[in-house]
Amino acid sequence: MTGILPGSPCWTQLSTTEPEAAKQFYGELFGWTAETDPDPQYGGYTVFSLAGAPAAAVAPLMNPQQPVQWQLSFAVTDTDATAEAAKQAGAQLWMGPMDVGGLGRWALLSDPTGAPFTLWQAREFSGFGVVGEPNAFGWIDLATRDLEAALAFYQAVFDWRVWPHPDYPMVGMADKMFGGMMEMGDAFPPGVPSHWTPYFWVADVDAAVNAAVKLGGEPAYGPADVEMENGPRIAVVKDPQGASFGLFTPRAG
Structure with missing residues (x-):
């Protein structure tokens, strides 16, 4: 993935019980630096940067019932209009639309299969300043209880293009x-809801998993090679607070 088009992923944010621990874990794993906004209206919101470019963020939970997880934001030109279109297509609106200072306009929703996501209408802040290179964001993955419904929803709301595959259809603009x-099968316990997972590009998946474990993380899947043409090597890891994220290394050549 390169660039930010309307309808495409533009940002990813970790909501966690222990932001300071997250700063240390991800800082050491990816070489990110952390800068916390001093304005109290942003509640300790911290931007991770890679070589000075915004790469991701971490923030405290907004309420005790909120799960520890990575969230994905999709770029839109009009948050209000897109939120309404999403509702008409079966989404649940949880918060917003609302302004985030002068940075942009935001809304939190879940798709018809239950996967949460946010909308971001950029003003002063566009989102990723770096993607598609080592230690930066590069891919999104939806595990869903209803693949057909999910595909129909995101095509209707964001006009995504679909590259068909029987087990893992791919999407883009x-x-x-x-x-x-992917459809959630027996590998997922019944209580696990549909969810998006961000993937970060690393130079060596196996080495990155080992490093994450030494820092207190836990492997959830892989490392494994994706068995399709030009498939990457991937893994899913849980950080010390339990948030899952993906790692991948593109196949050479």
Whole structure:
């Protein structure tokens, strides 16, 4: 994935019980630096940067019932209009639309299969300043209880293009592929809801998993090679607070 088009992923944020621990874990794993906004209206919101470019963020939970997890934001030109279109397509609106200072306009929703996501209408802040290189964001993955419904929803709301595959259809905008979807099967316990997972590009998946474990993380899947043409090597890891994220290394050549 390169660039930010309307309808494409533009940001990813970790909501966690222990932001300071997260700063240390991800800082050491990816070489990110952390800068916390001093304005109290942003509640300790911290931007991770890679070589000075915004790469991701971490923030405290907004309420005790909120799960520890990575969330994905999708770029829109009009948050209010897109939120309404999403509702008409079966989404649940949880918060917003609302302004975030002068940075942008935001809304939190869940798709018809239950996966949460946010909308972001950029003003002063556009989102990723770096993507598609080592230690930066590069892919999104939806695990869903209803693959057909999820595909229909995101096509209707964001006009995503779908590259068909029987097990893992991939999605994107125009000729830019940026994610994939899979039906949740027996590998997922019944209580696990549909969810998006961000993937970060690393130079060596196996080494990154080992490093994450040494820092207190836990492997959840892989490392494993994706058995499709030009498939990458991937893994899913849980950080010390339990938030899952993906790692991948593109196949050489």
